Amino acid sequence: MQSIRLDIEGTTTPVDFVYKVLFPYARQHVKEFLSQFYGTEEVQVDIRQLRNEQALDQQQKLTPPVWQDDSIDSRVESITTYVHWLMDQDRKSTGLKSLQGKIWERGYRSGQLRGQVYADVPPAFRRWSEQKKGIDIFSSGSVLAQKLLFQHTPSGDLTRFLRRYFDTATGPKMEPESYGRIARALGQAPSEILFISDVIAELDAATSAGMETRLCVRPGSPFPQSHSHPVIHTFDEISPSIM
Known part of the structure; x- marks a missing residue:
């Protein structure tokens, strides 16, 4: 096994941190952020992405909030309402995730946010790096959000251990096919990659692409009843024999 690919939520990082800290922070600050940075090109890219997604939601009769274009103020209000709507559905929207990452960046830089990882994660990163294993992240959160989380942990900046980051721009x-794209991007055969996640459907997709998998069941997580993946509870259980 030449490399290890990791999910974040429920794998490296407690689910509660995402749902009780990061998501509420983004929800609380989205309107303020849009009002302040509306004119920047980076934010305009996210807005165009969100506008296209809202139009598609309308076509699919998903009843998204109405998008108002009468003025900048009404547009900001519309985007804020639509972002809240997407968050309420836990939608893995590329535009939403990109915008959230930018909002969280301000929170991390100001010290209002601090990344969280399980206690076994930093020593595992060091151990795998010493074994010359590439460590990559594949998360529905934007690449920016991934980097920020691992940069600002109580154990310091962990990004020095991480090789590449992949988000939903790679694919669902x-x-x-998303896992195949990642393997090709790294110039590796899928069989050389171990993917660790707490989501069975993701592991099934990785297995179909030819990767080895581990189901990560952290404390407090329900134990899935029907699956075919070896189970671990901490990264300490990754056997040296597969490395």
């Missing part, structure tokens, strides 16, 4: 996490 429950589709085998």
